[in-house]
Amino acid sequence: MEGPRPPLENEFPNVVKFLDSQLRSNEGWSITSEYPVAISEANRNNIRIITESDEVLAHAVIRPMIIKAPAGLFKVAGLGSVVTSSEHRNQGLSSKTIESCLEAAQAHGCDFAILWTNIYDFYRKFGFELAGSELSCLLDRDLDLAAFSSANDGELKFVDGNKVAPEAIYRLYAQHTVTSLRSVDETRKYLQIPNSRVYTAWNSRGVLKAYAIEGKGADLNSYVHEWGGGVSALLPLFSHIRKTQGRSITVIIPQHAQNLRRAFESQRIAINQGYLGMIKILNFQNLFAKIKRHSRHLGIQDFVLDTQMVPDANGVPVRKFFIGSRNQVFITNSEHDIVRLLFGPAKASQIHNFGPESKVIEKVLPINMWVWGWDSI
Numbered sequence: 001m002e003g004p005r006p007p008l009e010n011e012f013p014n015v016v017k018f019l020d021s022q023l024r025s026n027e028g029w030s031i032t033s034e035y036p037v038a039i040s041e042a043n044r045n046n047i048r049i050i051t052e053s054d055e056v057l058a059h060a061v062i063r064p065m066i067i068k069a070p071a072g073l074f075k076v077a078g079l080g081s082v083v084t085s086s087e088h089r090n091q092g093l094s095s096k097t098i099e100s101c102l103e104a105a106q107a108h109g110c111d112f113a114i115l116w117t118n119i120y121d122f123y124r125k126f127g128f129e130l131a132g133s134e135l136s137c138l139l140d141r142d143l144d145l146a147a148f149s150s151a152n153d154g155e156l157k158f159v160d161g162n163k164v165a166p167e168a169i170y171r172l173y174a175q176h177t178v179t180s181l182r183s184v185d186e187t188r189k190y191l192q193i194p195n196s197r198v199y200t201a202w203n204s205r206g207v208l209k210a211y212a213i214e215g216k217g218a219d220l221n222s223y224v225h226e227w228g229g230g231v232s233a234l235l236p237l238f239s240h241i242r243k244t245q246g247r248s249i250t251v252i253i254p255q256h257a258q259n260l261r262r263a264f265e266s267q268r269i270a271i272n273q274g275y276l277g278m279i280k281i282l283n284f285q286n287l288f289a290k291i292k293r294h295s296r297h298l299g300i301q302d303f304v305l306d307t308q309m310v311p312d313a314n315g316v317p318v319r320k321f322f323i324g325s326r327n328q329v330f331i332t333n334s335e336h337d338i339v340r341l342l343f344g345p346a347k348a349s350q351i352h353n354f355g356p357e358s359k360v361i362e363k364v365l366p367i368n369m370w371v372w373g374w375d376s377i
């Protein structure tokens with residue numbers, strides 16, 4: 001057996017064949033069309049495979065992203081397409097490809113890694129924890145749109161289909177407070193992903209006011225997982241999608257999308273609180289330094305967030321975390337609690353009794369974080 005290692009150039013087609021047979025055997029398209037950047041020749045060095053006599057047995061990939069958020073610029077590794085061929089499972093192969101991917105992410109200087117899965121305990125073994133916020137808003141009936149018509153825009157015109165200039169989508173996308181940096185060219189590729197239904201709303205002057213995307217490849221059927229634009233155009237657009245499709249749709253939004261959240265609440269739309277994904281911190285020092293800088297921007301000078309390796313009773317070094325303010329510092333060795341404190345969705349006071357310090361901590365944490373599409377739109 002060989003690996004984990006990146007595939008050689010001439011092995012790449014075999015890797016795609018392996019993934020298609022394991023993960024997309026019924027779809028009629030290749031997984032490369034769903035993950036055009038992650039599973040591509042250009043990202044080959046971030047792919048890890050294990051092989052035996054030219055046959056691929058296991059695979060995992062990371063895609064480093066830059067996320068711009070109010071708390072700063074974060075380098076984040078999206079981890080995905082983790083799979084071992086059915087005849088070779090339970091021999092530790094995926095554990096090896098995952099560990100190797102995480103080492104690569106660390107070498108890239110990533111602050112944290114994130115993934116989406118339903119096998120939580122499997123990933124907890126590698127230090128991942130469910131964290132961050134995602135709100136699911138179920139549109140199961142007509143919206144009252146009277147309050148959302150904008151006098152400036154006249155009647156909105158809706159267009160269904162992906163023949164939209166990526167530049168126009170990009171312009172609205174860039175207005176989000178938390179974005180993953182994407183090029184216009186990546187946006188163009190993402191608009192072509194199979195089963196991604198693209199809907200746009202235009203004003204009477206032909207200006208794009210909102211866009212929304214439902215479905216993506218084999219996943220997210222009936223979920224609007226990406227959107228952009230102002231609430232006054234988005235609500236009519238969501239309503240249009242629901243009517244066109246003749247079924248309920250769920251719009252997923254970040255916790256910090258407060259205007260949209262309030263608009264849904266005023267329509268009595270059911271909102272479910274979920275997790276952004278499973279997160280593992282890769283570089284504590286870097287990440288903590290960014291968050292402390294952010295706390296100073298917020299006017300909080302004495303926020304404490306640090307980590308050190310400290311010998312335990314047997315002299316074995318263990319990682320300790322320090323959090324609080326100049327008045328009182330709390331110590332924990334739970335990496336899981338730190339991830340939850342940093343990214344939410346729980347507030348500090350729901351995780352631990354920090355007494356009066358919880359006020360200081362909650363001014364800074366959790367930070368606003370969101371990933372618009374792991375290699376998709």
Ligand SMILES: CC(C)(COP(=O)(O)OP(=O)(O)OC[C@H]1O[C@@H](n2cnc3c(N)ncnc32)[C@H](O)[C@@H]1OP(=O)(O)O)[C@@H](O)C(=O)NCCC(=O)NCCS
Nearest residue numbers: 082083084089090091092093094095096116117119121122
């Ligand atoms: C999940 C998967 C990647 C594990 O690969 P693997 O090479 O067998 O993994 P490893 O041998 O390194 O680890 C096996 C361990 O994972 C556990 N595991 C496997 N599938 C699991 C599941 N669905 N839920 C929880 N634990 C699971 C095994 O019980 C075993 O635990 P142990 O080490 O305590 O005995 C493999 O089963 C697979 O390819 N599944 C189909 C694709 C998939 O679901 N990928 C994950 C998408 S996020």
